[in-house]
Amino acid sequence: MGLLSQGSPLSWEETKRHADHVRRHGILQFLHIYHAVKDRHKDVLKWGDEVEYMLVSFDHENKKVRLVLSGEKVLETLQEKGERTNPNHPTLWRPEYGSYMIEGTPGQPYGGTMSEFNTVEANMRKRRKEATSVLEENQAVCTITSFPRLGCPGFTLPEFKPNPVEGGASKSLFFPDEAINKHPRFSTLTRNIRHRRGEKVVINVPIFKDRNTPSPFIETFPEDDEASRASKPEHIYMDAMGFGMGNCCLQVTFQACSISEARYLYDQLATICPIVMALSAASPFYRGYVSDIDCRWGVISASVDDRTREERGLEPLKNNNYRISKSRYDSIDSYLSKCGEKYNDIDLTIDKEIYEQLLQEGIDHLLAQHVAHLFIRDPLTLFEEKIHLDDANESDHFENIQSTNWQTMRFKPPPPNSDIGWRVEFRPMEVQLTDFENSAYVVFVVLLTRVILSYKLDFLIPLSKVDENMKVAQKRDAVLQGMFYFRKDICKGGNAVVDGCGKAQNSTELAAEEYTLMSIDTIINGKEGVFPGLIPILNSYLENMEVDVDTRCSILNYLKLIKKRASGELMTVARWMREFIANHPDYKQDSVITDGMNYSLILKCNQIANELCECPELLGSAFRKVKYSGSKTDSSN
Known part of the structure; x- marks a missing residue:
C-alpha cells in the first residue's frame, strides 16, 4: 500500500499548505538518490511477490459469510510469531487498506537461479497456513479479488452501519469507516481524497443484463442528492475508496542489474500489463450485483480519483494548475527507455519547473518528464513529524508522491543508503483462488522478464494502443472475446536493446506496420x-x-495453466464465478447476489483454495492435488 509513516496526520487543508514543500524536497531527495546510484551496475537479479488476503467468517447455520474486521490483530500476531522473533522468518506480513485484509510476501527476495521458481508455491502455502493458524473457528483467509457483497448491509463482522454524514472519512452510503484499516494513513487518504476532489468519489460499473434484470436498471437514492446526481442508469453505483482499495491483487517486484535495465523492463512489461490482467480476470461482482466487467482496475482507479472538476475538464482552470487526463491510479503515461521514446504518443502533463530542474541536474529527458509528470500530483497524506527531513538521507517526501501514483508499472529508485538496486513493480494482476494459480502467474511474469533480457525482445507499441488494450482487458470475457494490439516482430531490436535499441526502425517509418490486433x-x-x-x-x-x-515440471505445470486459460480450455476465475452464480438454485436471473449465494460461492472458493475439492474447469489436470490442512472451516461444522 506504499509509504506507512507513523505520527500525527494532517488535514487536507494543512497538507495542501505544505504541498509545494513536499514536492520541492521530494525532488531533492530523488536527486540525491539518483546521483548516488545512477552508475551502479551488476546488482543481482532478485524478485518477490505480494499476495493480498481477505479474512472471512462463515455462519453455516444462517448461510452467511462476512468480512472479519480483525486484520490489525491478525497482523500483530503474525508479525510477533514471525519476523520479530526471527529476522530470517520465511514470510513477512503487512497491513492493507481494509481492516479485513492483510498482505503476505516472502521473507527474503528470490534470486536469479531457476530453482527459485520451485519455491514460490511452497512459500505461498506457508503464508496461507500461517495466517489460518491464528484465526478463530469458522474463519478463513481467502484470495479473492473482490468480495461480492462488499457494501451490502451487514457485510462485516462485527456489523457496522455506514456514516454518510460529515465527520466520517468516506461519508459512504454503503462502506463503514470501521472497515478501513486503523493505521492513520488509510483513513487520512480516504478523507483527503474526498476533500481535495470536493465531493465523494464516483464509481459506476455497468450492470450485467440478465433475463430478469430490470430494464432500465436504475438505483434511486432519495436521501442523498450527491448519490442521485452521481449514479448512472444501467450501472452499479459505489461511492468510497474502499470499493477499490478494499479489493485484493497479486503483484511482483523485480530488482534489475542497472538503471538502464530497469527502464527497459519497465517499458517492455507495460505492454504486457493488459494481457496478463485479462488472463487473471477475477472480479465480476460488485455491491451484491453481477457486473458486466471482469476486472477491478477501473473500479480502483475511480475509487481514488482525487481530481477536481477543473482538473477533469468539467470547469475552466481557476484554482488548479493542470488538466489531468487520468486518475492517479491508472496505466503508465510514458515509456522510460530510449527505444520507447518514439512510441510516447500520449500528451504528457508535466510540472515544467521540476522538469527543467531535473534537466539541469543531468537527468535525461525521458526520466525527467516521468518524474515531472508524477509530481503534478499533490501529497494526499502528511504527518506533522515528517515535514522537515534530511533530504540527503531520507526519501519520505519523494515516496509520498511516488507511492500514491498507482500505475500499472512502478519504477522504483533504491532507498537511500541501502544495498537495494533499481526496481520495477508489475501491478495489474488480479489475485487467484489458489496458491497454485498465484504461483503460475508470478512464475510466468518472472520467467518472461528473464526471456526479455536474454533474447533482447521488443514488445513496444504506441502507448495509446496500450491504453486501448487496458480498456478491452477489463471487459467481460476479454480473454476470449477481446482483440489486443500487439507487436508482430518482437526480435527487431538487435542485440543492444537495453543500451539504446540497436537496429530499431527509424522513427519516420510507419509504426502502424509494427503491430496488429491479436487475440490473447x-x-x-x-x-x-x-x-x-x-x-x-x-x-x-x-x-x-x-x-x-x-523445477522444470513445476514450471511446465504453471505454463500449462496459463496456456489453457488463454485458449479458453480452462476458465478464468471471473468466468468460473459467473457460471457458479448463474447455476445457483437461488439465482433468479436478475443480476442480484443474495447472502445465501454469496455464502455458497465463498465457501466453494475456500474449499478449492485448501484443496478440499477439485475444480477441473478452473484448474484442469495441471493442478497438483497435494492436500494439506489449511482451513478452520467446513460446512459440516
Whole structure:
C-alpha cells in the first residue's frame, strides 16, 4: 500500500499548505538518490511477490459469510510469531487498506537461479497456513479479488452501519469507516481524497443484463442528492475508496542489474500489463450485483480519483494548475527507455519547473518528464513529524508522491543508503483462488522478464494502443472475446536493446506496420504466420537452460495453466464465478447476489483454495492435488 509513516496526520487543508514543500524536497531527495546510484551496475537479479488476503467468517447455520474486521490483530500476531522473533522468518506480513485484509510476501527476495521458481508455491502455502493458524473457528483467509457483497448491509463482522454524514472519512452510503484499516494513513487518504476532489468519489460499473434484470436498471437514492446526481442508469453505483482499495491483487517486484535495465523492463512489461490482467480476470461482482466487467482496475482507479472538476475538464482552470487526463491510479503515461521514446504518443502533463530542474541536474529527458509528470500530483497524506527531513538521507517526501501514483508499472529508485538496486513493480494482476494459480502467474511474469533480457525482445507499441488494450482487458470475457494490439516482430531490436535499441526502425517509418490486433490465445500460444506466442518462446528458453527435473515440471505445470486459460480450455476465475452464480438454485436471473449465494460461492472458493475439492474447469489436470490442512472451516461444522 506504499509509504506507512507513523505520527500525527494532517488535514487536507494543512497538507495542501505544505504541498509545494513536499514536492520541492521530494525532488531533492530523488536527486540525491539518483546521483548516488545512477552508475551502479551488476546488482543481482532478485524478485518477490505480494499476495493480498481477505479474512472471512462463515455462519453455516444462517448461510452467511462476512468480512472479519480483525486484520490489525491478525497482523500483530503474525508479525510477533514471525519476523520479530526471527529476522530470517520465511514470510513477512503487512497491513492493507481494509481492516479485513492483510498482505503476505516472502521473507527474503528470490534470486536469479531457476530453482527459485520451485519455491514460490511452497512459500505461498506457508503464508496461507500461517495466517489460518491464528484465526478463530469458522474463519478463513481467502484470495479473492473482490468480495461480492462488499457494501451490502451487514457485510462485516462485527456489523457496522455506514456514516454518510460529515465527520466520517468516506461519508459512504454503503462502506463503514470501521472497515478501513486503523493505521492513520488509510483513513487520512480516504478523507483527503474526498476533500481535495470536493465531493465523494464516483464509481459506476455497468450492470450485467440478465433475463430478469430490470430494464432500465436504475438505483434511486432519495436521501442523498450527491448519490442521485452521481449514479448512472444501467450501472452499479459505489461511492468510497474502499470499493477499490478494499479489493485484493497479486503483484511482483523485480530488482534489475542497472538503471538502464530497469527502464527497459519497465517499458517492455507495460505492454504486457493488459494481457496478463485479462488472463487473471477475477472480479465480476460488485455491491451484491453481477457486473458486466471482469476486472477491478477501473473500479480502483475511480475509487481514488482525487481530481477536481477543473482538473477533469468539467470547469475552466481557476484554482488548479493542470488538466489531468487520468486518475492517479491508472496505466503508465510514458515509456522510460530510449527505444520507447518514439512510441510516447500520449500528451504528457508535466510540472515544467521540476522538469527543467531535473534537466539541469543531468537527468535525461525521458526520466525527467516521468518524474515531472508524477509530481503534478499533490501529497494526499502528511504527518506533522515528517515535514522537515534530511533530504540527503531520507526519501519520505519523494515516496509520498511516488507511492500514491498507482500505475500499472512502478519504477522504483533504491532507498537511500541501502544495498537495494533499481526496481520495477508489475501491478495489474488480479489475485487467484489458489496458491497454485498465484504461483503460475508470478512464475510466468518472472520467467518472461528473464526471456526479455536474454533474447533482447521488443514488445513496444504506441502507448495509446496500450491504453486501448487496458480498456478491452477489463471487459467481460476479454480473454476470449477481446482483440489486443500487439507487436508482430518482437526480435527487431538487435542485440543492444537495453543500451539504446540497436537496429530499431527509424522513427519516420510507419509504426502502424509494427503491430496488429491479436487475440490473447494468439499472443500467449502463438498462431502460425501471425505471432510465435509467448509460451512457445518461454518453452524454447527453458530447453536451453539447465533446470532440475522437479523445477522444470513445476514450471511446465504453471505454463500449462496459463496456456489453457488463454485458449479458453480452462476458465478464468471471473468466468468460473459467473457460471457458479448463474447455476445457483437461488439465482433468479436478475443480476442480484443474495447472502445465501454469496455464502455458497465463498465457501466453494475456500474449499478449492485448501484443496478440499477439485475444480477441473478452473484448474484442469495441471493442478497438483497435494492436500494439506489449511482451513478452520467446513460446512459440516
